[in-house]
Amino acid sequence: MAVAIESAFPLFSPRLAIVDEHLTRLLPRSWLTSLAIENTSTEESDQITVIESPHQSDLMIELIKKLKPQVVVTGLAQFEVITSSSFLHLLQVTKEIGCRLFLDISDHFELSSLPASNGVLKYLAENQLPSHAAIICGLVKNKVYSDLEVAFVISEVDGISKALSKTVEVLEGHTAIISQYYYGCLFHELLAFQLADRHAPAERESEKTKSEEIIGFSSSAVSVLKDAELSVTEIDDTSVIHMDVDQSFLPMPTSVKAAIFESFVRQNISEAEVDVNPSITQSVWSNYGFQTKSSTGFVYADGSQALFNKLVICCAQEGGTLCLPAGTNGKYVAAAKFLQANVVNIPTESSDGFKLTGTTLKKALESVKKPWVCISGPTVSPTGLVYSNEEMDAFLSTCAHGIRIQLKYC
Numbered sequence: 440m441a442v443a444i445e446s447a448f449p450l451f452s453p454r455l456a457i458v459d460e461h462l463t464r465l466l467p468r469s470w471l472t473s474l475a476i477e478n479t480s481t482e483e484s485d486q487i488t489v490i491e492s493p494h495q496s497d498l499m500i501e502l503i504k505k506l507k508p509q510v511v512v513t514g515l516a517q518f519e520v521i522t523s524s525s526f527l528h529l530l531q532v533t534k535e536i537g538c539r540l541f542l543d544i545s546d547h548f549e550l551s552s553l554p555a556s557n558g559v560l561k562y563l564a565e566n567q568l569p570s571h572a573a574i575i576c577g578l579v580k581n582k583v584y585s586d587l588e589v590a591f592v593i594s595e596v597d598g599i600s601k602a603l604s605k606t607v608e609v610l611e612g613h614t615a616i617i618s619q620y621y622y623g624c625l626f627h628e629l630l631a632f633q634l635a636d637r638h639a640p641a642e643r644e645s646e647k648t649k650s651e652e653i654i655g656f657s658s659s660a661v662s663v664l665k666d667a668e669l670s671v672t673e674i675d676d677t678s679v680i681h682m683d684v685d686q687s688f689l690p691m692p693t694s695v696k697a698a699i700f701e702s703f704v705r706q707n708i709s710e711a712e713v714d715v716n717p718s719i720t721q722s723v724w725s726n727y728g729f730q731t732k733s734s735t736g737f738v739y740a741d742g743s744q745a746l747f748n749k750l751v752i753c754c755a756q757e758g759g760t761l762c763l764p765a766g767t768n769g770k771y772v773a774a775a776k777f778l779q780a781n782v783v784n785i786p787t788e789s790s791d792g793f794k795l796t797g798t799t800l801k802k803a804l805e806s807v808k809k810p811w812v813c814i815s816g817p818t819v820s821p822t823g824l825v826y827s828n829e830e831m832d833a834f835l836s837t838c839a840h841g842i843r844i845q846l847k848y849c
Contacts, residue, residue, distance in 0.1 A: 443575050443592050444512055446606045447541060448487050449778060452657035453509035457502055460491045462512055462543060469756050496525040500532050507536050509654040512575075514543040515559075523558035534571055537653045545577040545590070550630060568595045571653050589625055602656060605664045609774050612744025663777040715739070748774050750811075750845055755780045759809035759843065764795040766821045767813070783807055792824045797833030804842065811843040 444462060448470070463471060470489040490506065492499050492513065499513050511533055519525035526542065533540040544559050559574065568574065577590035594600050656664075716737060723729045738753070740746035751774065754761050760781040763772060775782050785803040787793045795814060804810050814834060816826045838844040 442607060442611060443590060443603070444541070444543075446603060446610055447512075448489075448510070449610075450602060450606050450656055450660050451510055451539065451654050452487060452660070452779075453539075453654060454486075454488065455506060455508045456487065456489045456510040456512065457492045457499070457506065457508045458489050458511075459494055459499070459513040459543070461494050461514060463489065463491050467752060467756065495519075496529055500528060503532050503536065503538065508538055510539045510541070512541040512543065514546065517547070520544070520547040520558055521556050523562045526559050526562055530569055530572055534569060538571070539654060540572040541575055542572065543575045543577075545575070545579045548576050548578070549580040550578065563593070568593065570596050573599060589622055602660075602664065606660070606777075609663065609770070609777050610745065610748050612742045612770070659779055660777060663773045666773065744770060744774065747771055747813075747845070748778065751775050751778050751780050754811040754843070757809060759811045760807050762803065762807060762810050762812045764814065766793050766819075767815060768820055771813070771815075783810075785812075792819065793822050794819050794824060794826065794830065795834070796830070797837050800834060801837050804837070811845065812838055813845040 445466065448456065448466070458466065466489060470487050471491060490502070490508075492502050494514060495516055496513070496519050499511070502508075503511060511529075513529070515525055529540060529542065532538075542559065544557070547555070547557055547559075549555070563574075572594075574593035575590070576593070577588050579588065582588060592600070592603060594603075719737060720731050720735075723731065738746065738749045740749055751761060755778060760783050761775050762783050762785055763775070764785045765787045772782070783803070785795060785800060787795055787799065791799075800812065804812070812834070816831065818825055834844065
């Protein structure tokens with residue numbers, strides 16, 4: 440659920456967004472503001488500004504009417520979800536002002552043979568979801584493990600679904616096949632109670648009402664999603680076999696399938712068991728001699744792509760400039776542009792095997808403000824050469840005085 444919400448904002452880059460107070464914890468703190476109403480129209484188009492709102496639809500609607508945001512992310516109180524009236528009111532108001540609505544129903548959705556009354560689902564059973572609205576649902580009431588959550592987004596606009604899929608791939612990277620299979624098993628088990636062919640397929644009603652112009656995808660997002668090499672854009676019958684670090688379309692080994700099913704045996708995992716901080720702290724100290732403090736922050740991710748993007752966000756929040764050697768993997772360049780970071784390409788020479796040298800790096804950094812240098816190593820992209828220890832020492836020496844450096848192992 441957090442990924443869906445966080446991915447939607449760079450995709451649309453709203454001038455102003457209103458987010459339910461229960462959901463703002465998922466967003467970067469730099470986005471939140473107490474911006475004065477009269478100043479909202481003067482903000483730069485690429486700056487995301489978020490205002491926190493109460494967890495009640497009538498108060499949210501008052502804010503929407505007064506501030507006229509471009510994106511709204513909200514939930515419903517328990518008493519509001521029993522019928523469809525609150526949801527209908529939100530749909531109507533957001534449509535009138537041309538605002539995109541993302542409604543979170545995670546707290547009110549449960550996969551069960553005897554589900555509670557849900558006005559949003561009743562509406563969806565009889566009506567087509569308007570083009571400006573989408574439903575976000577995390578299966579928080581059907582968790583098999585305390586540290587894992589299956590979530591999905593419902594939209595009846597094909598363009599939105601595809602754009603969100605591409606955005607997640609740009610920001611999070613490819614979902615490893617083992618993870619896809621694991622979540623597939625979870626979802627299958629949660630739906631084991633379903634009765635097939637119980638109801639005939641319902642006819643969907645077409646949207647007839649018109650609304651004001653709704654915010655579209657940002658120009659930077661469109662450019663990146665169009666040019667990036669993404670697996671979701673490939674045709675189904677392609678013969679290409681991917682051998683990326685985190686992706687492979689080879690058949691799943693039987694032993695892996697067995698291990699996944701065996702993992703269901705143990706479900707109650709304590710917070711201490713999933714906390715990776717102590718082991719990381721110990722590893723950093725024992726291997727590199729770096730001592731951490733209680734205030735030391737750790738940045739986590741499921742893969743190298745997601746971790747890189749978290750560091751890009753840190754760079755942007757600091758007002759830094761991301762420095763990438765020529766030939767850097769295109770997915771990292773695309774992600775940095777998507778996140779609207781300041782990017783500077785450092786030239787490399789064929790005579791050096793397109794390696795980045797300490798001399799070239801020092802010269803390039805002379806005119807860069809708050810540089811964050813990103814180096815993929817020890818393998819050089821795109822030639823496949825390897826940086827020596829002396830060459831890596833030269834980078835670190837050049838960046839020793841107040842320059843941030845990111846080392847990506849590949």
